[in-house]
Amino acid sequence: MKELDLIADESLSALIDGDAVGIERAQALSALLDDPALQRQWHIHHMVGDVMRSAELAPDPSGLAFLERLQVRLATEPSLQTPGLARKTTPPLDGLAAVASPETHSANAGSKRWGVVSGALAFGACAVVAVVLWSGAAGTDADTSSKVASATASSSAAVPTGSLNSASVDQPGSAVNTAVAASPDAQVMLRDPELDALLSAHRAMGGNSALQLPSGFLRNATFERPNR
Amino acid sequence: MKALAITFALLAGVVSGASALGQTAPPVAAVNATQADIAEWLIRVHDASRQRAYTGTFVVSAGSRMASAKIWHICDGTQQIERVESLSGTPRSTFRRNDQVITFYPASKIAVSETRRPLGAFPNLLRSPDASFAEHYVLKLLGSERIAGLDAEVVQLQPKDHLRFGYKVWSERKTGLMLQLQTLDSDGRLLEQSAFSEITLDAPVSMEKLSTMMANTEGYKVERPDLKATTADAQGWALRSQVPGFKPVGCYQRVTALAVEAAPGKSSMMQWMFSDGLATVSLFVEPFNARRHTSELDLDVGGATRTVTRRVQDWWLTAVGEVPVATLTAFAQALERKK
Numbered sequence: 001m002k003e004l005d006l007i008a009d010e011s012l013s014a015l016i017d018g019d020a021v022g023i024e025r026a027q028a029l030s031a032l033l034d035d036p037a038l039q040r041q042w043h044i045h046h047m048v049g050d051v052m053r054s055a056e057l058a059p060d061p062s063g064l065a066f067l068e069r070l071q072v073r074l075a076t077e078p079s080l081q082t083p084g085l086a087r088k089t090t091p092p093l094d095g096l097a098a099v100a101s102p103e104t105h106s107a108n109a110g111s112k113r114w115g116v117v118s119g120a121l122a123f124g125a126c127a128v129v130a131v132v133l134w135s136g137a138a139g140t141d142a143d144t145s146s147k148v149a150s151a152t153a154s155s156s157a158a159v160p161t162g163s164l165n166s167a168s169v170d171q172p173g174s175a176v177n178t179a180v181a182a183s184p185d186a187q188v189m190l191r192d193p194e195l196d197a198l199l200s201a202h203r204a205m206g207g208n209s210a211l212q213l214p215s216g217f218l219r220n221a222t223f224e225r226p227n228r
Numbered sequence: 229m230k231a232l233a234i235t236f237a238l239l240a241g242v243v244s245g246a247s248a249l250g251q252t253a254p255p256v257a258a259v260n261a262t263q264a265d266i267a268e269w270l271i272r273v274h275d276a277s278r279q280r281a282y283t284g285t286f287v288v289s290a291g292s293r294m295a296s297a298k299i300w301h302i303c304d305g306t307q308q309i310e311r312v313e314s315l316s317g318t319p320r321s322t323f324r325r326n327d328q329v330i331t332f333y334p335a336s337k338i339a340v341s342e343t344r345r346p347l348g349a350f351p352n353l354l355r356s357p358d359a360s361f362a363e364h365y366v367l368k369l370l371g372s373e374r375i376a377g378l379d380a381e382v383v384q385l386q387p388k389d390h391l392r393f394g395y396k397v398w399s400e401r402k403t404g405l406m407l408q409l410q411t412l413d414s415d416g417r418l419l420e421q422s423a424f425s426e427i428t429l430d431a432p433v434s435m436e437k438l439s440t441m442m443a444n445t446e447g448y449k450v451e452r453p454d455l456k457a458t459t460a461d462a463q464g465w466a467l468r469s470q471v472p473g474f475k476p477v478g479c480y481q482r483v484t485a486l487a488v489e490a491a492p493g494k495s496s497m498m499q500w501m502f503s504d505g506l507a508t509v510s511l512f513v514e515p516f517n518a519r520r521h522t523s524e525l526d527l528d529v530g531g532a533t534r535t536v537t538r539r540v541q542d543w544w545l546t547a548v549g550e551v552p553v554a555t556l557t558a559f560a561q562a563l564e565r566k567k
Contacts, residue, residue, distance in 0.1 A: 194520075195529070195535065195546070198512050198546050198548060199529060199533065199535070199548060201499060201510070201512070202499075202508075202510040202512075202549070204342075204344060
């Protein structure tokens with residue numbers, strides 16, 4: 001078993017360094033996906049790197065637990081079909097691992113597994129950053145946590161497209177953002193606070209016609225995130 | 229057609245007159261209403277919401293989400309005072325006396341005071357001879373129904389094109405006050421519903437009491453957002469082509485704290501608003517910032533509200549409105565920098 005572990009470790013290192021190619025890469029990814037111990041190693045590797053660069057990036061263990069719960073919850077979210085809404089351009093959200101973009105058709109576009117794995121990798125990589133932001137802001141006022149929430153949402157929202165809807169890598173990207181903004185079942189609706197402010201301004205100043213005076217006021221409340 | 233319009237207007241006049249006497253008037257029949265009819269009807273609904281005194285609970289719902297508020301409204305002929313107390317979401321209390329609005333947030337002890345013209349030039353536009361408002365809707369009377377304990381006439385406003393949503397309006401028979409509004413998409417699916425779950429017309433609301441509550445800012449930090457009325461022209465913007473049916477109803481320049489964190493110093497945002505008589509669109513334009521403005525998106529943010537973000541030269545546009553995405557895209561394509 002030790003030999004197997006050693007091989008797994010080397011493959012993981014190669015994967016992290018970007019040296020794994022072809023079948024070796026596929027196998028390493030497959031192993032990573034199946035083995036929680038390897039996933040932990042992956043997290044640790046990136047954590048160490050980040051902490052070496054800046055002590056501030058040391059994560060809070062409770063944050064990791066939160067991410068696990070979030071991941072479970074996201075896995076149970078229904079996938080949303082929103083015909084007619086197309087996402088134009090979406091560069092990778094934080095420059096880390098590439099999430100399969102619906103617009104580009106790469107050589108492994110047909111591979112469902114790749115979609116799932118890349119999503120998981122992106123999640124893992126983003127997790128460290130997100131955890132720091134989230135735990136750092138926990139318990140502070142609503143504004144900060146909403147910014148945090150949107151940072152977490154933007155990184156974790158990238159995940160459902162890849163990891164959950166493995167049926168199609170080409171799923172309309174709109175599901176990413178509508179999953180964040182309009183999912184009626186999400187208990188925590190995470191949204192961009194800047195967009196929220198614009199929506200408020202629209203409803204206050206211009207979102208009212210003769211018919212809609214009281215509605216304008218209430219729309220903000222209807223789609224607001226719940227109090228923390 | 230003209231005869232029908234005149235008849236309709238007369239009938240509407242009779243209804244309003246009769247209602248002023250407190251008597252029930254026969255329902256207004258409008259089989260194929262003209263533009264004048266629609267404008268007249270809109271004015272009636274609009275006036276009722278301003279001039280009648282009422283208290284009630286108002287509920288907005290979309291999908292499985294819902295929010296409600298208690299509303300007190302009174303008008304003594306010259307002044308209107310309104311108080312809206314949110315029952316959902318962040319606790320807040322909004323008071324409005326004519327154009328002055330102050331919103332109290334008890335949780336953070338902040339009061340935001342601003343001057344708003346919630347309808348902008350809208351009422352005047354409706355009454356102007358060039359009332360091409362609502363020429364993109366067909367008004368149909370559907371019948372009568374009982375809502376929140378009152379008899380209401382049900383009217384359907386069907387859009388003639390795909391640039392707007394349709395509406396079904398329940399307006400109280402005597403006064404014209406809107407009791408329920410449904411926003412429907414082109415397939416007739418319900419996007420959003422707003423309605424009074426209970427309402428008392430001509431309720432004895434004390435104007436003095438509301439005024440006192442409104443003026444009492446003790447314990448609150450009063451903030452006044454930096455907002456200036458301006459024109460799109462003065463801001464250097466124009467539409468190279470009109471989006472059918474939508475007329476500009478106002479323009480504001482606001483200095484926002486939003487942009488402060490991204491760019492040192494102040495950043496100003498223009499809000500240019502349009503209306504077709506029933507729906508409104510706001511175009512928010514700010515300087516482009518590569519760090520914050522990363523994705524051009526078409527979003528459904530809930531209910532009937534859609535938003536579209538686009539880069540326009542060195543600027544960033546966020547278009548928001550209770551209209552289909554196609555309309556917002558049309559605005560985005562029509563927006564051009566002048567100088």
